[in-house]
Amino acid sequence: MSLSVKDRGAWVATYRYIHVTLMEMLARWVPTTPEMEVKLVFGSHIWYLAQHADALGKRTHELRLALQHSIPPVKEYLGFLDELGRVTETPKRIAGMYDVMLPALGVRLRSYLERTDQLMDAPTVRIVERILDEDQRMIREGRGLREELPAVGSVDGTWVRRLAATESTVSDPVAPVAAVASAVREAS
């Protein structure tokens, strides 16, 4: 069954929430990461993620939600984001963001492109395509840090696999529409 306008709005608002969270995560990591080169990559990616959140936030309004509306993802996904945000070591921050988070996000975004109607939902499709393109650049730049600074390349593979497994246990970060409506009612 095709996605409804309400479904699309919920999806866009949820992914806006995720992008704002990632922007804030990198912002928190910038002053607390010692290596200058890493600060610079995190710092520039704050702007990419902010632009992605902004584009999604404009789209929420077109989908009959408030401008720049965000909906929190399901609590398991929030738990994953929280776990990633609490990482303190630089190699883990790099691996967590560029080997786990952004590639997994790409998988989820591509899955949405396969599910949504390319014509009816064309404005969202364009936004997501642009995000995917820029995510590739972010991944490239993030992983490039390991060549620039070999010391930040060494990370516990078990930890990376466990983090990826935590992410993948969430089948869909978007909360069911009924749950969202209830949360909105409670908030208002």
Place this chain on the structure above:
Amino acid sequence: MSAPPAYETFTVGGLALRRDPAREPCYRVARGHADVYLEAPSALHEEAARASIHRNVNNELLSLEVAAQTLVDFPDTPWELRLELARQCWDETRHVRLLFARLLAMGGKKGEFPIINHEWNVTCALDSMAARLAVQNRTFEGGSLDLLKQVIDFWAQRGDHETAEVMEVILADEINHVRFGNVWLRRLIKDDPRNLLRVANAMGFLRQIGKVLETKPGELVIDGQDLAGMHPQIAGQSTERAEAGFTVTEVAEILRKEEALRDRGEVEHRA
């Protein structure tokens, strides 16, 4: 946001400042200007040039960190302002890259000179968005508009046109950062007049910390001149200030203060 928790602050002269941002072990963090400036820069021409760029690299890094931390500390800020701060983060990373490339080209390296983190220590101790914009964007970066104009001329006169060009690029970006600071500061005060009081308190805090950290007599002597109580001779740049959203009255006030300092002979004449 309320004031930063105690574990994130340290005290200088009874004033709580934000703890330093993370740095690599190669850096030595200084608290006073006397620890940062070279004893006789005119005698160590190349080293002084590297020291200057090294200082600029750290200052731009601090601007990145302040903008990033402000995004974190004030999550309920209007989205349009958060977007401006996010853009500023990107701009500051570009500035660091440009300046660091110049430092390397001059034979310099990270940690070659001590660094000083006052902009971060002071700005990130402030507990309101209005205060942060007033101190970081309007005062520190606003001041850099005046300074950068002279810095561009300095590097061009040395024949280092690449560094002069980098400074020109930075100046153009800084005008935007000061402008959005001015625009949003006015908007925040209009929406909530209590912000005016917050700004006044922040400027008072800035003056207090300036007194505590100012160079004491005999502490910083360069080329035989005691710099205690001296202020760098920086001409107020009315064009750049106007582009950055300062009003005609505000620019006139800046020029008047500068004139008063000059009349009292409290300016330092440095090439």
